[in-house]
Amino acid sequence: MRNSDVYIIIPVFNEAQTIRSVIESLLPMGYKIVVVDDGSTDGTINSLDGFRLFYLRHEINLGQGAALQTGITYALMMNALVLVTFDGDGQHSAGDVDNLIKPLLLNEADVVLGSRFLPSAFTNISFFKKEAIRVARLMNFLFTGVWLSDAHNGLRAFNSKAAAALDLKENGMAHASEILFTIHQSRLRIREIPASIYYTKYSKGKGQSVLNSIKVFFDIVLNRIFE
Amino acid sequence: MIMTAIQVILFAGLIFISIYVYRRFRNAIVDAFIIIAFIAIGIILVLFPELTTRVAHALGVGRGADLIFYLSILFFFFIILKLYARIRRLEQSITKIIRENSIASSKKMKGDNIE
Numbered sequence: 001m002r003n004s005d006v007y008i009i010i011p012v013f014n015e016a017q018t019i020r021s022v023i024e025s026l027l028p029m030g031y032k033i034v035v036v037d038d039g040s041t042d043g044t045i046n047s048l049d050g051f052r053l054f055y056l057r058h059e060i061n062l063g064q065g066a067a068l069q070t071g072i073t074y075a076l077m078m079n080a081l082v083l084v085t086f087d088g089d090g091q092h093s094a095g096d097v098d099n100l101i102k103p104l105l106l107n108e109a110d111v112v113l114g115s116r117f118l119p120s121a122f123t124n125i126s127f128f129k130k131e132a133i134r135v136a137r138l139m140n141f142l143f144t145g146v147w148l149s150d151a152h153n154g155l156r157a158f159n160s161k162a163a164a165a166l167d168l169k170e171n172g173m174a175h176a177s178e179i180l181f182t183i184h185q186s187r188l189r190i191r192e193i194p195a196s197i198y199y200t201k202y203s204k205g206k207g208q209s210v211l212n213s214i215k216v217f218f219d220i221v222l223n224r225i226f227e
Numbered sequence: 228m229i230m231t232a233i234q235v236i237l238f239a240g241l242i243f244i245s246i247y248v249y250r251r252f253r254n255a256i257v258d259a260f261i262i263i264a265f266i267a268i269g270i271i272l273v274l275f276p277e278l279t280t281r282v283a284h285a286l287g288v289g290r291g292a293d294l295i296f297y298l299s300i301l302f303f304f305f306i307i308l309k310l311y312a313r314i315r316r317l318e319q320s321i322t323k324i325i326r327e328n329s330i331a332s333s334k335k336m337k338g339d340n341i342e
Contacts, residue, residue, distance in 0.1 A: 027338075036329070052338035056329040062322055070326045074333060171322055222311065 003030035006101060007080035009071030011064050012088035013038040016047045018202060023051050025094035026086070034075055035088075038067040054078075065175025069168040076163055083163045087154040089202065096195040100157045103191045110162040110188040113148065114155030114195030121194035143220055144180040148192060152176045155195045162188045174219035230274075237273045241266055 008031045012019055019035070026033060033053035037044055039061035048055060056070055068085055075083050082101050086092055096114060103109040116123040125133075136151035152173070158166070165186040170178045183190055230238065245266045248259075272279055272295075279291025288294045 048336060050338050051336060053336050055334040055336050057332075058325050058329050060321075060325065062325060066322050066326070070329055073326065074330050077330070169319060171318060 001081055001105060004032055005079075005081040006031045006084060006097075007034055007071075007075035007078065007082070008032065008084045008086050008097070009034045009036065009068060009075060010086050010088045011036045011038055011067030011071065012040060012044055013061060013064070013067070014040045014042040014044060015088040016040070016042045016044045018090040019044060019088050020047050022086070022088055022090050022094075023048070023053065026097070027051065029094065029097065031084070031097070032075075032078070032080070034071045036067040036071040036074075038062060038064070063171035063175075064173060065168045065178070066171040068175060069166065072158075072163050072166055072168075076160060080163070081160055082157060083160070084157045085154060091197050091199060092155045093196050093198065096155065096193075097157075099193050100155065100195065103193070104157055104159045108189070109191035110159050111183055112157040112191045112193055113150070114153050115148065115150035115192045116153060116195060116197040117149045118192060118194035122196040122198070124199050125197065126199075139217060139220070140177050140180055144177055145184045146180040146190065148180075150192070153195070153197070162186070170219060172219055173216045177216075177220050234273050234276075238270065241269045241273065 008026055010019070010022065010033065012035055015022075023033060023035075033051070035048060035053055035055050037055065037057040039058045045055065045057070054074065056074060058067065058070065071085075072083055082104050084097055084100060086097070092114070100112050100114060103112050115121060116125065133151050137148060140151050141147045156179070162183070165188065166179065166182055168175045168178055182188075245262075248262050248266075276291060279294060281291075283289065283291045283294035286294060288297070
Protein backbone atom coordinates (compact mmCIF):
# COMPACT_ATOMS: atom_id res chain seq x y z
CA MET A 1 0.00 0.00 0.00
CA ARG A 2 1.16 3.48 -0.82
CA ASN A 3 0.57 6.71 1.07
CA SER A 4 -1.65 7.83 -1.80
CA ASP A 5 -4.11 5.09 -0.81
CA VAL A 6 -4.55 6.91 2.50
CA TYR A 7 -7.32 9.51 2.45
CA ILE A 8 -7.33 12.18 5.11
CA ILE A 9 -10.84 13.53 5.61
CA ILE A 10 -10.99 17.01 7.08
CA PRO A 11 -14.42 18.37 7.92
CA VAL A 12 -14.32 22.16 8.02
CA PHE A 13 -16.78 24.83 9.01
CA ASN A 14 -15.42 28.37 8.85
CA GLU A 15 -11.77 27.38 9.33
CA ALA A 16 -10.24 29.91 6.93
CA GLN A 17 -7.74 30.88 9.65
CA THR A 18 -6.27 27.46 10.29
CA ILE A 19 -7.00 25.18 7.35
CA ARG A 20 -3.95 26.25 5.32
CA SER A 21 -1.44 25.30 7.97
CA VAL A 22 -3.28 22.03 8.68
CA ILE A 23 -3.07 21.01 5.03
CA GLU A 24 0.51 22.23 4.67
CA SER A 25 1.50 19.93 7.50
CA LEU A 26 -0.21 16.92 5.93
CA LEU A 27 0.68 17.27 2.25
CA PRO A 28 4.40 16.39 2.41
CA MET A 29 3.48 12.86 3.46
CA GLY A 30 1.77 12.20 0.16
CA TYR A 31 -1.65 11.37 1.53
CA LYS A 32 -4.76 12.21 -0.45
CA ILE A 33 -6.72 14.98 1.19
CA VAL A 34 -10.50 15.38 1.16
CA VAL A 35 -11.78 18.66 2.54
CA VAL A 36 -15.50 18.62 3.31
CA ASP A 37 -16.67 22.21 3.60
CA ASP A 38 -19.77 22.06 5.73
CA GLY A 39 -21.36 25.23 4.39
CA SER A 40 -18.63 27.68 5.44
CA THR A 41 -19.39 31.34 4.92
CA ASP A 42 -15.93 32.78 5.65
CA GLY A 43 -14.32 31.96 2.32
CA THR A 44 -12.68 28.77 3.54
CA ILE A 45 -12.41 27.66 -0.10
CA ASN A 46 -10.12 30.61 -0.91
CA SER A 47 -7.67 29.38 1.71
CA LEU A 48 -7.28 26.16 -0.28
CA ASP A 49 -5.79 27.80 -3.36
CA GLY A 50 -2.70 26.08 -4.64
CA PHE A 51 -3.24 22.78 -2.82
CA ARG A 52 -3.83 19.50 -4.58
CA LEU A 53 -6.87 18.02 -2.86
CA PHE A 54 -10.48 16.99 -3.25
CA TYR A 55 -13.01 19.60 -2.26
CA LEU A 56 -16.62 18.81 -1.37
CA ARG A 57 -19.10 21.39 -0.26
CA HIS A 58 -22.36 21.08 1.64
CA GLU A 59 -24.71 23.80 0.47
CA ILE A 60 -25.88 24.36 4.04
CA ASN A 61 -24.28 23.63 7.40
CA LEU A 62 -25.32 20.14 8.52
CA GLY A 63 -22.84 19.40 11.29
CA GLN A 64 -19.55 17.57 11.75
CA GLY A 65 -21.07 14.09 11.69
CA ALA A 66 -22.69 14.75 8.32
CA ALA A 67 -19.46 16.20 6.91
CA LEU A 68 -17.46 13.16 8.04
CA GLN A 69 -19.93 10.77 6.46
CA THR A 70 -19.81 12.70 3.18
CA GLY A 71 -16.01 12.51 3.19
CA ILE A 72 -16.05 8.81 4.05
CA THR A 73 -18.58 7.98 1.34
CA TYR A 74 -16.51 9.92 -1.17
CA ALA A 75 -13.16 8.39 -0.19
CA LEU A 76 -14.63 4.91 -0.45
CA MET A 77 -15.88 5.78 -3.94
CA MET A 78 -12.28 6.73 -4.78
CA ASN A 79 -11.15 3.29 -3.56
CA ALA A 80 -9.38 4.52 -0.46
CA LEU A 81 -7.74 1.72 1.52
CA VAL A 82 -7.23 3.70 4.70
CA LEU A 83 -9.42 6.60 5.84
CA VAL A 84 -8.27 9.07 8.48
CA THR A 85 -10.46 11.74 10.06
CA PHE A 86 -8.58 14.85 11.08
CA ASP A 87 -9.85 18.10 12.61
CA GLY A 88 -9.50 21.30 10.62
CA ASP A 89 -8.79 23.58 13.57
CA GLY A 90 -5.15 22.60 14.04
CA GLN A 91 -5.45 20.66 17.30
CA HIS A 92 -4.14 17.41 15.84
CA SER A 93 -0.58 16.90 14.78
CA ALA A 94 0.21 15.53 11.33
CA GLY A 95 3.10 13.53 12.78
CA ASP A 96 0.64 11.25 14.59
CA VAL A 97 -0.96 9.99 11.38
CA ASP A 98 1.85 7.52 10.65
CA ASN A 99 1.45 5.85 14.05
CA LEU A 100 -2.30 5.97 13.68
CA ILE A 101 -2.42 3.96 10.47
CA LYS A 102 0.34 1.50 11.39
CA PRO A 103 -1.96 -1.02 13.15
CA LEU A 104 -4.18 -0.99 10.05
CA LEU A 105 -1.28 -1.67 7.72
CA LEU A 106 -0.16 -4.56 9.93
CA ASN A 107 -3.76 -5.79 9.94
CA GLU A 108 -3.86 -5.72 13.73
CA ALA A 109 -6.94 -3.51 13.91
CA ASP A 110 -9.83 -2.24 11.78
CA VAL A 111 -10.18 1.05 13.62
CA VAL A 112 -7.50 3.08 15.37
CA LEU A 113 -8.45 5.94 17.65
CA GLY A 114 -6.19 8.70 18.86
CA SER A 115 -6.13 9.22 22.61
CA ARG A 116 -4.81 12.29 24.37
CA PHE A 117 -4.64 10.42 27.70
CA LEU A 118 -2.31 7.57 26.82
CA PRO A 119 1.28 7.87 28.01
CA SER A 120 3.51 9.97 25.74
CA ALA A 121 0.62 11.98 24.30
CA PHE A 122 0.80 15.67 25.00
CA THR A 123 -2.27 17.69 25.86
CA ASN A 124 -2.88 21.04 27.46
CA ILE A 125 -6.47 20.24 28.29
CA SER A 126 -8.30 22.29 30.91
CA PHE A 127 -9.40 20.75 34.19
CA PHE A 128 -13.12 21.02 33.45
CA LYS A 129 -12.79 19.56 30.01
CA LYS A 130 -10.82 16.66 31.39
CA GLU A 131 -13.52 15.95 33.93
CA ALA A 132 -16.23 16.28 31.26
CA ILE A 133 -14.41 13.75 29.11
CA ARG A 134 -14.25 11.38 32.07
CA VAL A 135 -18.06 11.50 32.16
CA ALA A 136 -18.30 11.18 28.38
CA ARG A 137 -16.12 8.03 28.47
CA LEU A 138 -18.48 6.48 30.97
CA MET A 139 -21.51 7.49 28.88
CA ASN A 140 -19.90 6.02 25.79
CA PHE A 141 -19.28 2.78 27.65
CA LEU A 142 -22.85 2.56 28.92
CA PHE A 143 -24.37 3.30 25.53
CA THR A 144 -21.94 1.59 23.19
CA GLY A 145 -20.13 -1.03 25.26
CA VAL A 146 -16.73 0.31 24.24
CA TRP A 147 -14.40 1.40 27.06
CA LEU A 148 -11.75 3.87 25.94
CA SER A 149 -9.16 6.14 27.50
CA ASP A 150 -10.52 9.16 25.60
CA ALA A 151 -13.80 10.42 24.17
CA HIS A 152 -14.69 12.76 21.33
CA ASN A 153 -11.23 12.67 19.86
CA GLY A 154 -11.51 13.60 16.18
CA LEU A 155 -8.35 11.71 15.13
CA ARG A 156 -9.36 8.27 13.88
CA ALA A 157 -8.27 5.81 11.19
CA PHE A 158 -10.40 3.16 9.53
CA ASN A 159 -9.60 0.47 7.04
CA SER A 160 -12.02 0.32 4.12
CA LYS A 161 -14.01 -2.50 5.70
CA ALA A 162 -14.61 -0.49 8.87
CA ALA A 163 -15.36 2.69 6.92
CA ALA A 164 -17.93 0.85 4.81
CA ALA A 165 -19.71 -0.25 8.00
CA LEU A 166 -20.23 3.38 9.00
CA ASP A 167 -23.53 5.02 8.16
CA LEU A 168 -23.61 8.05 10.41
CA LYS A 169 -27.08 9.42 10.98
CA GLU A 170 -26.07 11.77 13.76
CA ASN A 171 -25.27 14.98 11.92
CA GLY A 172 -24.13 16.75 15.08
CA MET A 173 -21.50 15.86 17.65
CA ALA A 174 -23.21 12.67 18.77
CA HIS A 175 -21.59 10.98 15.77
CA ALA A 176 -18.59 10.23 17.99
CA SER A 177 -20.67 7.80 20.03
CA GLU A 178 -22.38 6.52 16.93
CA ILE A 179 -18.98 5.52 15.53
CA LEU A 180 -18.24 3.53 18.69
CA PHE A 181 -21.63 1.90 18.48
CA THR A 182 -20.96 0.80 14.90
CA ILE A 183 -17.54 -0.54 15.93
CA HIS A 184 -19.21 -2.60 18.62
CA GLN A 185 -22.05 -3.87 16.44
CA SER A 186 -19.84 -4.76 13.49
CA ARG A 187 -17.33 -6.41 15.83
CA LEU A 188 -14.46 -4.35 14.47
CA ARG A 189 -11.04 -4.67 16.03
CA ILE A 190 -10.15 -1.48 17.84
CA ARG A 191 -6.88 0.02 19.00
CA GLU A 192 -5.98 3.24 20.76
CA ILE A 193 -2.71 5.04 20.21
CA PRO A 194 -1.35 8.15 21.91
CA ALA A 195 -2.06 11.31 19.94
CA SER A 196 -1.34 14.83 21.08
CA ILE A 197 -3.96 17.53 21.22
CA TYR A 198 -2.85 21.14 21.16
CA TYR A 199 -5.59 23.42 22.38
CA THR A 200 -5.17 26.94 21.17
CA LYS A 201 -7.38 29.89 21.97
CA TYR A 202 -8.81 29.42 18.50
CA SER A 203 -9.60 25.72 18.77
CA LYS A 204 -11.13 26.22 22.19
CA GLY A 205 -13.50 28.78 20.73
CA LYS A 206 -14.43 26.40 17.93
CA GLY A 207 -14.60 23.28 20.01
CA GLN A 208 -17.22 21.74 22.19
CA SER A 209 -18.17 23.55 25.34
CA VAL A 210 -18.73 21.40 28.37
CA LEU A 211 -22.38 22.47 28.45
CA ASN A 212 -22.86 21.29 24.91
CA SER A 213 -22.07 17.75 25.97
CA ILE A 214 -25.41 17.67 27.77
CA LYS A 215 -27.11 18.29 24.44
CA VAL A 216 -25.01 15.53 22.89
CA PHE A 217 -26.13 13.22 25.65
CA PHE A 218 -29.79 13.83 24.81
CA ASP A 219 -29.04 13.32 21.12
CA ILE A 220 -27.62 9.91 21.95
CA VAL A 221 -30.58 8.95 24.13
CA LEU A 222 -33.11 10.05 21.53
CA ASN A 223 -31.11 8.28 18.84
CA ARG A 224 -31.37 5.06 20.82
CA ILE A 225 -35.14 5.53 21.09
CA PHE A 226 -35.77 6.29 17.45
CA GLU A 227 -33.39 4.08 15.53
CA MET B 228 -78.84 27.64 28.25
CA ILE B 229 -76.50 30.47 29.22
CA MET B 230 -72.81 29.88 28.66
CA THR B 231 -70.14 31.15 31.04
CA ALA B 232 -67.31 33.31 29.70
CA ILE B 233 -64.81 30.42 29.65
CA GLN B 234 -67.30 28.26 27.76
CA VAL B 235 -67.64 30.97 25.12
CA ILE B 236 -63.86 31.24 24.76
CA LEU B 237 -63.32 27.46 24.50
CA PHE B 238 -66.28 27.07 22.16
CA ALA B 239 -64.99 29.83 19.85
CA GLY B 240 -61.53 28.21 19.93
CA LEU B 241 -62.92 24.83 18.91
CA ILE B 242 -64.96 26.35 16.08
CA PHE B 243 -61.91 28.25 14.87
CA ILE B 244 -59.75 25.09 14.94
CA SER B 245 -62.37 23.07 13.06
CA ILE B 246 -62.63 25.69 10.31
CA TYR B 247 -58.84 25.84 10.05
CA VAL B 248 -58.48 22.05 9.96
CA TYR B 249 -61.28 21.77 7.41
CA ARG B 250 -59.55 24.23 5.08
CA ARG B 251 -56.10 22.66 5.48
CA PHE B 252 -56.74 18.93 5.46
CA ARG B 253 -59.74 18.47 3.24
CA ASN B 254 -58.17 15.44 1.57
CA ALA B 255 -57.17 13.07 4.35
CA ILE B 256 -60.46 11.34 5.17
CA VAL B 257 -59.23 9.21 8.07
CA ASP B 258 -57.53 12.17 9.71
CA ALA B 259 -60.68 14.22 9.20
CA PHE B 260 -62.78 11.63 11.06
CA ILE B 261 -60.40 11.56 13.99
CA ILE B 262 -60.31 15.33 14.15
CA ILE B 263 -64.11 15.63 13.87
CA ALA B 264 -64.45 13.10 16.69
CA PHE B 265 -62.02 15.08 18.85
CA ILE B 266 -63.75 18.36 18.19
CA ALA B 267 -67.20 16.84 18.82
CA ILE B 268 -66.00 15.48 22.17
CA GLY B 269 -64.48 18.88 22.91
CA ILE B 270 -67.76 20.68 22.21
CA ILE B 271 -69.76 18.24 24.32
CA LEU B 272 -67.36 18.62 27.24
CA VAL B 273 -67.41 22.41 27.00
CA LEU B 274 -71.20 22.46 27.00
CA PHE B 275 -71.57 19.84 29.75
CA PRO B 276 -68.51 20.20 31.97
CA GLU B 277 -70.08 18.00 34.71
CA LEU B 278 -69.48 15.06 32.37
CA THR B 279 -65.71 15.30 32.83
CA THR B 280 -66.15 15.32 36.61
CA ARG B 281 -68.20 12.14 36.44
CA VAL B 282 -65.53 10.43 34.29
CA ALA B 283 -62.81 11.75 36.61
CA HIS B 284 -64.50 10.30 39.67
CA ALA B 285 -64.82 6.95 37.92
CA LEU B 286 -61.04 7.03 37.31
CA GLY B 287 -60.19 8.15 40.83
CA VAL B 288 -59.37 11.77 39.96
CA GLY B 289 -60.93 14.54 42.05
CA ARG B 290 -61.90 17.10 39.41
CA GLY B 291 -62.73 16.90 35.71
CA ALA B 292 -60.33 19.74 34.96
CA ASP B 293 -57.49 17.78 36.61
CA LEU B 294 -58.26 14.73 34.50
CA ILE B 295 -58.15 16.81 31.32
CA PHE B 296 -54.87 18.33 32.50
CA TYR B 297 -53.22 14.94 33.08
CA LEU B 298 -54.41 13.57 29.76
CA SER B 299 -53.21 16.72 27.96
CA ILE B 300 -49.69 16.26 29.31
CA LEU B 301 -49.58 12.72 27.94
CA PHE B 302 -51.08 13.84 24.66
CA PHE B 303 -48.62 16.67 24.12
CA PHE B 304 -45.67 14.52 25.08
CA PHE B 305 -46.77 12.07 22.44
CA ILE B 306 -47.09 14.90 19.88
CA ILE B 307 -43.59 16.16 20.70
CA LEU B 308 -42.10 12.70 20.15
CA LYS B 309 -43.96 12.38 16.84
CA LEU B 310 -42.69 15.79 15.75
CA TYR B 311 -39.14 14.92 16.81
CA ALA B 312 -39.25 11.73 14.76
CA ARG B 313 -40.55 13.69 11.80
CA ILE B 314 -37.80 16.32 12.13
CA ARG B 315 -35.18 13.56 12.20
CA ARG B 316 -36.59 12.01 9.06
CA LEU B 317 -36.61 15.40 7.35
CA GLU B 318 -33.04 16.06 8.46
CA GLN B 319 -31.94 12.73 7.08
CA SER B 320 -33.52 13.32 3.70
CA ILE B 321 -32.01 16.81 3.48
CA THR B 322 -28.62 15.37 4.44
CA LYS B 323 -28.93 12.71 1.75
CA ILE B 324 -29.71 15.29 -0.94
CA ILE B 325 -26.92 17.65 0.12
CA ARG B 326 -24.44 14.76 0.37
CA GLU B 327 -25.28 13.46 -3.10
CA ASN B 328 -25.04 16.98 -4.47
CA SER B 329 -21.68 17.66 -2.88
CA ILE B 330 -20.24 14.39 -4.18
CA ALA B 331 -21.64 14.94 -7.67
CA SER B 332 -20.05 18.40 -7.82
CA SER B 333 -16.80 17.50 -6.05
CA LYS B 334 -13.80 19.47 -7.22
CA LYS B 335 -10.34 18.11 -7.76
CA MET B 336 -8.19 21.10 -6.93
CA LYS B 337 -4.78 21.38 -8.51
CA GLY B 338 -1.68 22.36 -6.67
CA ASP B 339 2.09 22.46 -6.90
CA ASN B 340 2.60 19.89 -4.19
CA ILE B 341 4.12 16.63 -5.32
CA GLU B 342 1.97 13.59 -4.89
